[in-house]
Amino acid sequence: MQVSSRKWGGVDTEECGDVNSTCNSFELYEMHVNQPYRTEADIFMLGGATTDEISVATERGSVQFDENGEMKISDQAYWQIKKIGAVDYSRMKGFNHKVLFHSINIVLPTTKQTIYVLKLVVTKDKATNFSLLRTEPFLSLRMNVSIFNFIGYNASIEGTGLIGINYEPDVFTRDNHLNLVNYSFTNISSIMTAKELKEIIGEKDDEQPLGVASILNVKSGSAKILPIYIYDCQFDQCKCSVEIPARERRQIGVGGAIAFCGKTLLLTLGLQKLINCSRNVTFAQPKLQYSINRIMNRYEKESNLFNDNHQLFLPQYQKSNTNNHLNQKYKRKIVSNVTKKVNYQIEVAGGAYVSLVGGGRGEERFIAKKSLSEYMRKQGEKAEDILHIVDDMSRPWVTFDNCIISW
Structure with missing residues (x-):
């Protein structure tokens, strides 16, 4: 295990670097996280x-997590959070990160005390949420x-998918920001409510669907431009229950x-291979409503029993009319305070769910084109190449x- 910004390297276990010597890299080859x-x-x-x-490395390396194992990756260093020598460094910005x-192979436990295994923690105004890989808040x-x-x-x-990514508002980038290549699940x-x-x-709940899936959930409700690249991946017998x-x-x-929204x-x-998902x-x-149904069932049984016992005294048509009258009267009495119409807005897909909201309409597309043109001019692109x-x-x-x- 090596954590250092210097060529000669250094060994660390939990914290990394200080004010004068920050860490540039962290690399490991064998690990059991408990x-x-x-x-x-x-x-x-x-x-x-x-x-x-290594020529004999024919199998993948493995990282095994037990029920208490978790790993946090933060761009806000310990010395930024805590005062060192009565000096407050909390206002200093964190570093750009590459993960x-x-x-x-990441081996998950059968039971887990915490709700994530890997957690990406970005400074409070910039961050995401996961269970295998968790970032917060975006x-x-x-x-x-x-x-x-x-x-x-x-x-x-339970309660989430394996990987869930919520992007910060107004994301704008030409580069593939999320790269997933050659993976298999x-x-x-996953089971959730x-x-x-x-x-x-900052997102309104009526602007776009809340996407959910068992493996990967990506959401960016206000992205200006967000390229995502996923290549040579397989999903076999994956199921999401909601x-x-x-x-x-x-x-x-x-x-x-x-799911992508x-x-x-x-x-x-x-x-991509989506097999039996x-x-x-x-x-x-x-x-x-459940209580009402139970009451109605009990009432109908009692009503049927009453009518069966008095069948000799009531003609058949009169028995039916009496039942209908009593049932309707009783239903009106106990259902008066119940919501009569349920307005579900649910869309389902077998393996992959994709929802692209806006972006292609007049005003929104004009804004996207303007932002992209300004960005490319700043990068030195020629006018004839921009269009x-x-x-x-x-x-x-x-x-x-x-x-x-x-x-």
């Missing part, structure tokens, strides 16, 4: 040795995430494995290239 671990390195790389480095996962452009050669299997999660299931789905800070309460009025989108997303999915949506019955790039990138797109979907 307690909370924190690092503040500018570059975090979690990976195993490859055959290019890299490669050639690695992900900023100062922290890039790339995952390569990743395997996940045999996990059951098998037999992953709609009340556990939260909006991004319970919708009776009073839910928000839009909710459910995908079996992956946002504005002006440039989403490229290449060589599914979703399940159930509607919770209100407690009051076709701006036209292509100023509207949302979804590309499925050489993908397999099977169920």
Whole structure:
């Protein structure tokens, strides 16, 4: 384990660097995480040795978490949070971060005391939320995430998906900010209720659906331009189950494995395999309605018993009319305070759910084109080269290239 900004290296266990000597990198090759671990390195790389480095490294490296294991990656250093020698450094900005996962197996426990394994903690105004990889409250452009050669299997999660990314407001970048390449998830299931789905800070709940899936959830409700690149990935037997309460009025989108919701997303999915992925949506019955149904069933049984006992004294048509009259009168009495119409707004998909909100309409597209043009001029692009790039990138797109979907 090496944590240092100097060429000769250094050893550390929990905290990294000081005011005069900050850490630039953090690299590890073998690890068993059985307690909370924190690092503040500018570059975090979690990976195993490859055959290019060691010829006998034919299998991926592994990081195993037990029920108390968790890892925090923060761009706000310990010396920024705590006073050192009565000096307050809390106003100093954190560093730009790069987080890299490669050639690695992450082994999750069957039970977990904490709600995440990896947590990206960005300074309070810039940050995201996950269970395998958790960032809060949203992900900023100062922290890039790339995952390569990743395997996940045999996990059951409650209350969230495996990876969930909420982006900061008004994201604008030409570069692929989220890169997921050559990863595989098998037999992953998540179970949650709609009340556990939260909006991004500053977002109105009626602007776009709340996307949810068992593996990957990406959401950016106000992105100006956000390219996302996912390549050569497989999802096999992944399932997402959501319970919708009776009073839910928000839009909710459910995908079996992956879900993307946002504005002006440039989403490229290449060589994807979605195999036997599914979703399940159930509607919770209100407690009051459940009690009413029980009362009605009991009343109908008593009513039928009464009519059966007095059948000799009532003609058949009179018996039917009497039953209907009593039932309607009793229903009006006990249902008067119950919501009569339920307004669910639920969209479901088998393997992948994609919702692109806005971005392609007149005013919004004009704003996106203007922002992109100004950005490219600052980068020194020639005027004749800008037009076709701006036209292509100023509207949302979804590309499925050489993908397999099977169920």
